[in-house]
Amino acid sequence: MKHLMTALILCAPLATTAYASSVTPQTLHDSVTKIGAAQAISHLNEQEFQTLTSGITKADPEWLKLVPEIAPGIEGGNASTLVEALARALSKDPKNVISALSDPVSASLPGKExxxxxxxxxxxxxxxxxxxxxxxxxxxxxxxxxxSCLDDLHKAFGKIRTTAQDQQNFSLNRRKITPALLWSAMEKDGAEKVASSLSVASRKTLQDGISQGDREWLMIADALVNVTDPQTRAMLMPALATALSQNPGDVLKVAEGHIETEILCAMPFPDASASALSAYYQKTQTALLRLHRRGENCQKVLQREHELMVNKSR
Structure with missing residues (x-):
């Protein structure tokens, strides 16, 4: 008997681990059907509840379908966690999230609004x-x-933006600019006004950030790509071209529909030396090759320009 108890104790962690990963949309649905939402949720351990919320966060349609079923059994901290998971799923699958929330049964979910x-x-x-x-x-x-959801989002973000502006009372050209600072300014005044108000130093910081291929700076470039301010437009082209060697995938996304590949990928650096252009070509070609078919058109333009440069130097 003593040996049997020891064996059971040793096996207990294994059983718990197996159980922790066993919950699926189907097993949870079956559990709700059999014992009700409240008991089904209370029977989930921490890892299983995390599996549920992770599935919802990822906008897995099978997990989202379960929201109306489990809503009556969710309360307290679990409700807040579920609401946050649903919010994070909005950008991925707004249709199924709103469908789940619109179900009359979901009205019982605390914090649904x-x-x-x-x-x-x-x-x-x-x-x-x-x-x-x-x-x-x-x-x-x-x-x-x-x-309705979009209106709520606008109101909520408007309050945050106003609060941030009141707290920071920022001036673009009195502080070192950052992507967050520029976003706040553009939300308030629009991209066109922000672009035209940048000082030489601020524009240089912006150019350096974009040139490094940092994703947050490239998102700023995406917001500014259609502005008419001549200095900003003149800065964007070489900055984005430089970033091709660092982050070609995101750069091509920014350029799509706004900047012609024939220009962006043609080494638009009129003052650069032949040796600098050759080094740029090697680095950018390697980066574009990693994109496979997505980088083919840009790579062809880049290669053509490099060959023209080499032929001229002979």
Whole structure:
């Protein structure tokens, strides 16, 4: 008997581990059907509940379908966690998230009305701005069905933006600019006004950030790519071309529909030496090759320009 008890104790962690990873949309659905939402949720251990919320965060349609079923059994901290997961799924699959929330049974979910209002306590303003930029266009594509949620999102972000502006009372050209600072300014005054108000030093900081291929700076470039300010436009082209060697995938996304490949990928550096252009060619070609077919057109232009340069030097 003593040996049997020892064996059971030793096996217990293995059994717990196996159980921790066993929950699926189907098993949870079966559990809700059999014993009700409240008991089904209470029977989940921490890892299983995390599996549930992770599936919802990723906008897995099978997990999202379960939201109306489990809503009556969610309360307290679990409710806040579920609401945040649903909010994070909005940018990925707004249709199924809103469908789940619109189900009459979901009305019992505590905090349901907060899903579209940036329910991320403690999140940095820059992170909230990124979330807003991803989620707003996704909701707009839904048209009338996404309007209510979109209105709530606009109101929530408007309050955060106003608060941030009141707290910071920033001036673009009195502080070293950052992507977050530029986003705040563009949300307030628009990209065109911000572009035209940049000082020489601020524009240089912006150019350096974009040239390094940093994703946050490239998102700023994407917002500025259509401005008419001549100095900003003149800065963007060489900055984006330089960034091709660092982050070609994101640069090509920014340029798509705005900047011709024939110009962007043609080494637009009129004052650069032949040796500098050759070094740029080697580095950028290697980066573009990693994109495979996505980088083919740009690579062809780059190679053609390099060959022309080599032929001229002979």
């Amino acid at each position: 907060k899903v579209c209002t940036l329910p991320f306590p403690g999140e940095a303003d820059a992170s909230l701005a990124r979330y807003y930029r991803l989620t707003e266009p996704a909701l707009k594509k839904m048209g009338e069905k996404g309007k």
